[in-house]
Amino acid sequence: MRASSTSPTFFIIGYPKCATTSLHAYLEKRPQALGSTPKETQFFGRNGKCWHANNTLEPWGCGVEETANYIQNMMFRDDTVASGLTQAAFESTTDYSWGDPMGPAVMATGIRRELPWLKLIPSLREPISHEISGRVHTMEMLKKRPAWFRPGPADECLMQLEQGNATMYDCVRDLIKDKEGYIEAMAVWLATWPTEQFMIIQFENLTADASHTAVLNDVMRFVDIDPSKGPQELPQANSRKGDVNPEGWRMKKAEFMELLSYAQPLSERIAAMLERHGFYKADDWLAAWRASWKSNLDSCEATGICNVVLT
Numbered sequence: 001m002r003a004s005s006t007s008p009t010f011f012i013i014g015y016p017k018c019a020t021t022s023l024h025a026y027l028e029k030r031p032q033a034l035g036s037t038p039k040e041t042q043f044f045g046r047n048g049k050c051w052h053a054n055n056t057l058e059p060w061g062c063g064v065e066e067t068a069n070y071i072q073n074m075m076f077r078d079d080t081v082a083s084g085l086t087q088a089a090f091e092s093t094t095d096y097s098w099g100d101p102m103g104p105a106v107m108a109t110g111i112r113r114e115l116p117w118l119k120l121i122p123s124l125r126e127p128i129s130h131e132i133s134g135r136v137h138t139m140e141m142l143k144k145r146p147a148w149f150r151p152g153p154a155d156e157c158l159m160q161l162e163q164g165n166a167t168m169y170d171c172v173r174d175l176i177k178d179k180e181g182y183i184e185a186m187a188v189w190l191a192t193w194p195t196e197q198f199m200i201i202q203f204e205n206l207t208a209d210a211s212h213t214a215v216l217n218d219v220m221r222f223v224d225i226d227p228s229k230g231p232q233e234l235p236q237a238n239s240r241k242g243d244v245n246p247e248g249w250r251m252k253k254a255e256f257m258e259l260l261s262y263a264q265p266l267s268e269r270i271a272a273m274l275e276r277h278g279f280y281k282a283d284d285w286l287a288a289w290r291a292s293w294k295s296n297l298d299s300c301e302a303t304g305i306c307n308v309v310l311t
């Protein structure tokens with residue numbers, strides 16, 4: 001029987017568009033896990049109740065009432081206690097990984113101050129696919145346009161894309177070029193928390209038929225949940241690649257090569273960082289990402305047009 005002396009036990013901290021919803025759904029079906037409601041509580045995030053959004057000088061701190069609400073109503077404290085702490089409570093706010101406008105250090109340090117025992121699970125995806133997946137998500141937001149959603153300058157391009165006046169390349173080029181935050185955020189988390197409190201997942205490993213069972217079993221062992229109890233299949237939540245351009249994104253070869261010229265060095269630095277911290281051999285980490293780049297390059301026709309399929 002699992003016995004945890006700490007609650008909450010773990011956070012899936014991101015990144016957005018890296019199958020975090022599927023992983024959350026998979027884990028919360030396990031009798032030994034207790035997923036938050038909602039999946040993304042945002043409690044420690046920029047829209048949450050546990051930070052000082054407008055004043056970097058004020059110390060991090062969570063209000064007593066808000067904390068009680070978080071622990072009691074979102075993280076189901078009573079249920080966890082009633083289980084004799086045999087259930088691992090967790091939440092999956094993807095913004096925790098990098099969604100802090102004051103920098104990831106505020107979030108990483110703040111959460112460590114509040115819950116220093118937490119186990120942390122980030123999932124990372126090949127940068128070009130990651131960015132395009134995010135843009136497709138935002139395109140849908142722009143169509144529905146909830147009242148709180150404020151389109152930024154980069155979103156203008158998506159509106160143009162919608163009208164056939166721009167391409168996906170146009171809309172991701174600068175974002176991928178400036179995707180420094182992808183590695184910076186992870187570097188900050190790794191510098192702020194002990195290595196052994198992380199399990200870093202690669203999206204492509206988590207979602208591939210050949211490897212997903214092994215990854216899920218590793219996750220469960222990491223958070224001390226018995227892998228034999230509960231359903232085995234990873235759901236496919238938030239999937240847009242099946243509906244929006246399932247055949248891939250058409251792009252000139254020179255355009256794809258340009259994206260690659262930004263994504264590849266970034267990926268290599270991510271892999272080197274993960275190797276330095278003892279998580280993966282850099283080449284092992286890069287294998288799936290290199291395979292995606294190669295298969296997209298192989299798709300290029302004699303006309304110089306390629307078909308970029310997301311991982």
Ligand SMILES: Nc1ncnc2c1ncn2[C@@H]1O[C@H](COP(=O)(O)OS(=O)(=O)O)[C@@H](OP(=O)(O)O)[C@H]1O
Pocket residue numbers: 015016017018019020021022094133134136137207234235236237238239240241242310
């Ligand atoms: N089981 C499985 N197999 C393959 N792919 C999967 C799976 N589960 C989730 N996904 C893909 O993950 C993307 C959604 O990630 P998130 O749920 O983290 O997105 S969100 O940030 O919470 O909105 C989304 O990617 P895109 O379709 O490219 O947008 C999903 O298709």
